[in-house]
Amino acid sequence: xxxxxxxxxxxxxxxxxxxxxxxxxxxxxxxxxxxxxxxxxxxxxxxxxxxxxxxxxxxxxxxxxxxxxxxxxxxxxxxxxxxxxxxxxxxxxxxxxxxxxxxxxxxxxxxxxxxxxxxxxxxxxxxxxxxxxxxxxxxxxxxxxxxxxxxxxxxxxxxxxxxxxxxxxxxxxxxxxxxxxxxxxxxxxxxxxxxxxxxxxxxxxxxxxxxxxxxxxxxxxxxxxxxxxxxxxxxxxxxxxxxxxxxxxxxxxxxxxxxxxxxxxxxxxxxxxxxxxxxxxxxxxxxx
Numbered sequence: 001x002x003x004x005x006x007x008x009x010x011x012x013x014x015x016x017x018x019x020x021x022x023x024x025x026x027x028x029x030x031x032x033x034x035x036x037x038x039x040x041x042x043x044x045x046x047x048x049x050x051x052x053x054x055x056x057x058x059x060x061x062x063x064x065x066x067x068x069x070x071x072x073x074x075x076x077x078x079x080x081x082x083x084x085x086x087x088x089x090x091x092x093x094x095x096x097x098x099x100x101x102x103x104x105x106x107x108x109x110x111x112x113x114x115x116x117x118x119x120x121x122x123x124x125x126x127x128x129x130x131x132x133x134x135x136x137x138x139x140x141x142x143x144x145x146x147x148x149x150x151x152x153x154x155x156x157x158x159x160x161x162x163x164x165x166x167x168x169x170x171x172x173x174x175x176x177x178x179x180x181x182x183x184x185x186x187x188x189x190x191x192x193x194x195x196x197x198x199x200x201x202x203x204x205x206x207x208x209x210x211x212x213x214x215x216x217x218x219x220x221x222x223x224x225x226x227x228x229x230x231x232x233x234x235x236x237x238x239x240x241x242x243x244x245x246x247x248x249x250x251x252x253x254x255x256x257x258x259x260x261x262x263x264x265x266x267x268x269x270x271x272x273x274x275x276x277x278x279x280x281x282x283x284x285x286x287x288x
């Protein structure tokens with residue numbers, strides 16, 4: 001993908017489990033004090049998520065997840081949305097260790113033992129990333145990467161593996177990995193990758209929300225208003241636009257005013273920028 005948002009960020013090689021497991025044990029006591037009220041999982045996924053801290057499988061959390069999915073971005077962006085770090089690994093010790101680490105950092109952990117379990121959960125429209133093991137039962141990590149790149153483009157992937165080989169590494173890198181870390185890896189290495197991934201996800205979701213608003217505004221224009229907008233942003237004067245469309249200059253001015261109002265453009269330059277982001281839609285002039 002050109003923007004790289006849905007691509008893999010890091011391929012981490014882990015030795016027989018997770019390299020930072022020992023460090024994570026020291027965090028358990030502190031992690032258990034983090035409030036569970038911020039954690040949320042959909043009801044159809046909660047049974048697949050092992051809990052190592054507290055009782056985050058309550059109906060309250062299910063409702064919270066539903067709220068994340070249902071709220072429009074325009075409303076949700078005003079809230080303090082907690083990022084979600086998804087983990088797919090068939091090693092329960094790795095899942096438990098990562099859950100503690102993720103929760104300790106203040107993010108929401110969602111762990112799964114297989115790719116199928118992960119795919120069964122709905123997309124969460126909040127900043128998120130996926131920490132993914134390469135070797136999984138059924139659908140492996142590299143195959144899941146392909147699915148995520150298409151279906152969840154706002155979710156960057158961080159690969160972890162204890163059984164990587166050269167062909168596997170090359171395949172992951174070609175699919176978008178920008179860094180390869182050798183074992184053993186520390187908590188800080190993984191956390192830096194997660195922070196970078198979550199920031200990319202946040203930017204991707206923000207751009208997606210902005211484009212959705214822009215498309216909605218454009219969809220509210222009438223056929224004639226779209227024609228006028230296309231000609232105006234191409235640089236034609238009102239009189240020239242009228243000549244192209246066979247209408248009076250006064251009528252062009254009226255349509256142009258409506259376009260500016262509906263698109264919420266403060267100036268012609270602003271409208272031109274909007275048109276550029278919407279292309280090719282505004283560029284096509286259809287018959288009235």
